[in-house]
Amino acid sequence: MRVILVDDERLALQQLRKALECDVSGIQVIGMFSDPAHVVEDIKKLQPDAVFLDIHMPEISGLKLGEQLQELVPSIEIVFVTAYDRYAVQAFEMYALDYVMKPIQSSRLQKTVQRLREKIETGEDNKQELEPPFICCFNQLRFQLPGEEAQTVKWRTSKAQELFTYLLHHRERVIDRNTLIELLWPDFEMDRAAKQLYTTAYHIRQTLKSNRMEAVSISSGDLEAGYRLTVGEVRIDTEEWENKVKQLGPIDLHNVAQHEQALKLYKGDYLGDYEYMWAEQERERLRLLWLRHAQDLSQFYMEQGRWQGVIKVNQRIQQLLPDNEESYFTLMQLYDSLGYRGRMEEQYWLLISRLEQEMGVTVSANIRAWYENKKPLHC
Incomplete structure (x- = not known):
């Protein structure tokens, strides 16, 4: 079972980790946090099965943080760790699977972990039964x-x-x-x-x-x-992907991570391994939808000054659509603005190689002219 621990007191974190790893079998502590903001940032990446969460923290209450974590990872189970008396704890139980009183007793912790294990295993079984095939x-x-x-x-x-x-x-x-x-x-x-x-x-x-x-x-x-x-x-991956992209709406700081995930979900052309002419119209429609989404994400990164994001998105475009000139030109201009002459030239000659040598297509005149105009500036 993969768990994370949240407590503003570092000593309390260390003690809880020791109790879990030494007194309980099958527990892997994959993260410890004393800053609630860092938990919110990392929770989706970590995807823990459960969180042991302190109730009383100065910046945000454990109850409020627990609600946020459940919104970000709906399957997560929450165990509150608290020094409050049992009357106060009763108010917490509506949000959590269990609670552990401080100071933590090994026998009580083992019961909590057993409850967690049973709930997670039952949840996985139900999930498999309820989820339709793809x-x-x-x-x-x-x-x-x-x-x-x-x-x-x-x-x-x-x-x-x-x-x-x-x-x-x-x-x-x-x-x-x-x-x-x-x-x-x-x-x-x-x-x-x-x-x-x-x-x-x-x-x-x-x-x-x-x-x-x-x-x-x-x-x-x-x-x-x-x-x-x-x-x-039964669900169909291309249909699910398209619906996800359309439901996300315009890219902003709140949903950019979801847009990044949607970009990755597009694995390649619709029935791309088969030469079915009747599928070409749908293939091209989905391809253009993905390209527009990728270009919108690239533009968002550019406006935010997130250069690595721009580079990753346009490299992905080149992998899936090697004849897309705009992706090469975007990186040429970015590398030039950052003073990376070698990388700028690499993009230009990569474009030349793929279009002219592999596909027999001439590079657009405006891109060639832009490149030729840059050469004297660096001589």
Whole structure:
């Protein structure tokens, strides 16, 4: 169990850590804080299972801080550590799993930790039961069950994979049989193609069952009408990512960390590992949405003077979209303003290499002119 400790008295922190690590098994203290502000800054990065939190601190009450921590990490369990009498403690219990009275008794601490362990283990079990599976569409189609890593799907045939993916792309809609036949078996006679479609749909159902993805279903109803794929409560990573970006709103100091996380959640192109022409429009739409988001984040960092943030975002753009000239030009201008001539030139020649040598595309005239204009200034 990973825990953090918060107390404005450093000696009290040391004593509690010693009591936890020496008297209780299975506890890992991953952080100790005497400044409440530092807890708020680090809590999301640490993601502890529980916090042992002193009630009486000069800058902020433990009750108030506990509420803030629960907002930042909703799954966290709180144990208050207090010298107050039991009548006062009764008011704290509505916020916390437990409390420990000072001076701390080893037997009482062990009971608290046991309660914590039971609550966390029960919570994990319930979480796995309640969480729906994921269908991953960034780059490669994969299935992810609750509590497990995403797995590549082994399809019976490439036609089965494409039929499933096409129906997923048009989920919750009936796609008529002729459209599917024209897509997958355009050269077959109609009777033969119809049999192939029926057999392939059967193989998809078997694959879903063997991968424990029974929540996803393909219904045919009237075979003359076509097929429909229904995902139910199953989540789709590209859809979740897009909703997250749209819900965050404009970037500011309060939500910039969430925007950074959303940027990382975009793993690559929509079904990018497959040459499905029918997916290209959606692929380009999501790609441009991510690019605009990345550029907005880069601009925010620039306005805040956070140069490392600008560099990281534009390097990420270059990884996913190596032909995006603006990312190179942004870094060229930044490095030039910071006096890093070598890095500025490196960006220019990296752009030349990728566009002209690898893609056969000429670098924009304005970027070339800007670079040529800079050369005499450093000679």
